[in-house]
Each structure stands twice: as structure tokens, then as C-alpha cells.
Amino acid sequence: MTDDSNVRTYADSLDDPPNSRLFLVTSKSTTEEVIREHFSVFGEIQDIWVVKDKHTKESKGVAFVKFAKSSQACKAMEDMHGKCLIEGTKPINYYYYYYYYYYYYYYYYFGYFLCLKVFIAQSRSSGSHRDVEDEELTRIFIMIPKTFTEEDLKEKFKEYGDIEYCIVIRNKTTGESKGLGYVRYLKPSQAAMAIENCDRNYRAILAEPKNRTSASCENDYFSTPRSDHMSHDPGMNSYPFAEASNFGVSEMRGSDSITKCLLVSSRASLSQEQMFNLFDLIPGLDHCEMQRDPYGYNKGQALVRYNNVGSAVYAKEKLHGFEYPPGNRLVLTYIEDGEEKSSPVGMMALQLVAAQMMSMVWSSPVGQQFMKTSSGYSSGSSTQMNRLQTDVSLPPHRKLAPADSRVKERLFIVFNPAPLSVDVLEDVFCRFGSLIEVYIVQGRNVGYIKFADRKSANEAMITLHATENILDHLNESGIEMSLMT
DNA sequence: CGACGGGACGC
């Protein structure tokens, strides 16, 4: 070993271990002492550097904080992002909680949610100033015995934090494990804890994000609904359900089942009211409550329960990864609600109903207004749908009829406000058998479903008509169907 | 919008 290879420069050590340095956007008046007061509770601070103008010595309003461990930096980021540093407080530890309590009400009343921004700093060598996002920090890549299943992974890795999903990498054709896996946590600190503390044989490292094509790869991992999707994106109306069907499959693999309850995880502190207003945009909200720790402090998590599974599925689709407030990605996971689980097949129907129903709600003026201002609108538009029945279940998939089959019956469907995708419709209508083709008239909100068998068409119409009646009754819209020959 | 100083080497 030569001297050179073994010597680290001081600059190198700034990013060792990786992701142990924070980048803070503060105000120009925030001092090193104030930062130390608020951040030393998270672990061993090795360095604090308030960036100043070389000549004027005035602070530029940004700072770097180096922790000994990545988990400490991540926890500090999660807890301090969105908080407001109040200057002049004394660094006496047992007063800390009183100040904290005071801040909580301060935020609640005045809505100062973004006083302080906290990110994991880009490594010095990267040269990029792009914010490091949570999805780069929450998924670990591990080497595992080939006998491990997703359930084994979950069992071994849940001690480090809340797991969103586990995946064993398998050979696509044989299904045989490749001895590699992924675990996605809700929070960066949890992934960091796993990496720091799990058995070395797992060789746990942060997973490289999938589909990293360019600098702007924002929507690659999350099917991220953003405010710019809320306006007049022509693809929007087919989007929710198409995503939902893919999603359902992968989530099953992650061994989490679909429920009416969601756990919302947020880095910024959101108020009860903000949470409520956001999730109440989707009809059927039963309950929305911020989770508190034993001292009564906001943990950045909320429990949301809908009165039907379709609404919860839709909420997850629309709001998982949603930035609210901007820069703060919400993470949603299903949690057990103690009730019987719906079958994946039944979910298809629920999602169809939900997607159709919600695209209406979300593209309504009230919904758009809310998303644009992201302020405290109360959404009066939604609660009328609370009574929606969601007990529809669908038969299993069936093969399509040969393309050259004679059309015995044709369903005519009217979409409101816009068509669902052909894939989705095919997925649903094939279940009644003898489906030949789904055809949507270009540029119009209508389409035809061709069947080789009259009975199949009838059953499809009757089964799906039950949901349509409800929609009609409530809003004079939804999917209309009629028989044609 | 909001990104990189100061200090100084070991068996």
C-alpha cells in the first residue's frame, strides 16, 4: 500500500461517510451558534460552516452541517426541514422541548412552514447542486441468501424502520432468486440505520435510483402527481387507472395489502388542517389525524382513513410522492385497518369506479383551485359521494376471443369527462369472456366494446352498471352503457 | 429562489 492511496485529504472526509453532511437554506441572520443549538441533539456534529461572502463577510443564508453518521444527518433533516429557527434561544437542553412546543403553535397559527430547508448535501465531487431527494435515500440494495422471500426481508429489516416494500430480484423466466434484493423505507434515516447497523454480510448500500436517464428524472420512480398534472393534461384521465393496475401488482409482491387506511409520512411539519384539506379532496374521508409522539409533538406522520377502499387506492395513486408543500414529498403506505381485505380482482372494479369518479373531482374548478394555491380551502365538493357502494367484484381475467370472431353484441360506452385507456378497459371487460375488441372513438368521449357472445356483453353491462347508477345518481356522470347490435 | 472555508502530513 502506497502512502498516497491511504491518505485522505480533509476535503474528502467531508463526504465520509456518504450522506452525512447537510445543506441548510437558512436566513442571512442565522448564526453557527443557533444552528448548533438546534442540530446537536441529532448526533455528533463534526463541522458547521455558515457560508459567507468572501469580501463583505455577510452570510449568504446557507450553511453546511457535517455529522459523524448519515443516520444522524438524515434524522436532523427529517425533523428540522420546514422548521423555523428562532434566534437567541439558549442552548440548554431541557428547555428545548418548551421551545419546540411553542414553535408548534407558532407554525399552526401563522403557517410558516418553510422557514428552514434542510437537504443532504451533494457530495463535493459531484459538482451538482440539485437537491438530493428522498427516493435516493430510502431504498437499500442488499445481498441475501437465495432462499430469502420478501417476507423474510421484511422480517429482518423492519427493526430499522417502517418498510414501504421489499423486493427479491428474481430470474424473470424461472422465478429463481438472484440473491439480491431491495428494501424501501419511508424515511432516509431508516435506510441509513439499516445500512449502518445490519449484518455486514448483507453488504447493504443505497440503491441507485432506477431509470436515471438525465438530470431531470423527477417522475421516474414515483408516478408523481404534480400540480402541473392537475390542469389540462390530456392523458390525465386515463392515467390514474392505468397506473393503479400496475401498482396493484407490485404492491402485492411487496406483501402489503390494500386497505382503507393510509399512513402519510412528511418531512415538513404539516398541520392537521392542511392534511385534512388535502385528503378530503378525495371523497369518502372518514378520519385524518396527525400522529404525535409521547410528548405530543408532531412526528410528521398522519393516519388517514377512508370509508371505502377505492378512495384509499385513489388517494395513494394521486398523493404518493406528491409535493406538498412544494419540495416536500408525501409518502403514503397502506396500513392494516383490521378489516377483511379485498381481492385484487375486486380492486379492479373499485379502481375503475374511483378513477372515473376522481378524475372528475380533480379536474373540477374547486380541485384545481385548491392545488394551485395549496392553501386552506375547504373542499365542499366531495362529501356527497360518501355513500358510494364499493362492493363490486369482477370475475378473473379471461382470454380474448379470436380477432376474426363475429361480433354478436356491442356495448356503447360514454365517458365523462374523458376516456379511460384501452388497456384498462380491456383488462376489465375481458373478464366477462369473449371480448373481441375495445374501441375508443378518437377525439370523442365514447367507445365500443365488441363481444363474440351476447351473454358476456350482458353480464359486463349488468355488473358494471351497478356502479354507474350510483355515479349517475350523485353527479349525472360516470360511465354510461347501452346495448347495440 | 439556495452550494463549498479553514487548516495542514506518519511509521
Next chain:
DNA sequence: CGACGGGACGC
């Protein structure tokens, strides 16, 4: 003789 080093996701 005797156990290193390797490592990636269906669009």
C-alpha cells in the same frame, strides 16, 4: 491447498 469478491430493478 481451501473460501475471494461480487452488486441492479419488465417498458
